[in-house]
Amino acid sequence: MKKVLIVSALPQETEFIDEYLRDNTDWIKQDEGEYVNTIKDIYVYVKVLGVGKVNAAFQTADAINDVNPDLIVNVGVAGGLADDLDRGSVAIGTDYVQVDMRTLIPENSPVIDPTPRYLLEGIIQVAKASEISFRAGRIATGDFVLYERKKRRAIKKEFKPIAFDMETAAVAQVATAKKIDFIGIRSFSDMANKKTIGLLSKKKQIDSAELKLRREMFKLPAKLVIDYLEQEDGKTA
16 A cells, blocks of 8 residues: 655645545545555655744654655645746746755755656646646755845746745755655745735735635645545556
């Protein structure tokens, strides 16, 4: 049986999985966050890590010890750095970098493997079939909210990412150390610019159109993962 660990920083980023699998008779919910598809021989374990690189790393390591997964997928939202895309578009990670990890000795730099080709191609195929607005590329990670124009420009110039968040590269680093295949999938909740703070503010009035958009943002990455697993019948490369 193929074991898949799906992780997110916030509960909203994975709550769709329970809703989606509950209505699918091929899946059996074993416990909170645990699902089995006996027809396709897949076990899915869902875990919320918390915000930031430290939470992401140690919680992922704990989950690996509990589950021993064959595949780890990090889903959620991110700041968009692909200026030709809009909020709600999806970033499919090809490789990952920590922008705030600076070391004078090159061998002390984090070792993070890119997404395996079979996995990247499979997710892209599902995204195309679902007619989702997406871009495959590098996802950057740092322990801060990115919204300042100067910092945004500097990160884009140095690292050339399509998205920025606070967890993905940390999860990818742990997956690499444990020799587990990994992919990060993030939808753009904002465009990592001066509007970001307003969008994240709890005081902001949210109309029905915005609520619908936010639901889709949280839903799409998780849906892509489940649709991919069902299409692939739980097989690896």
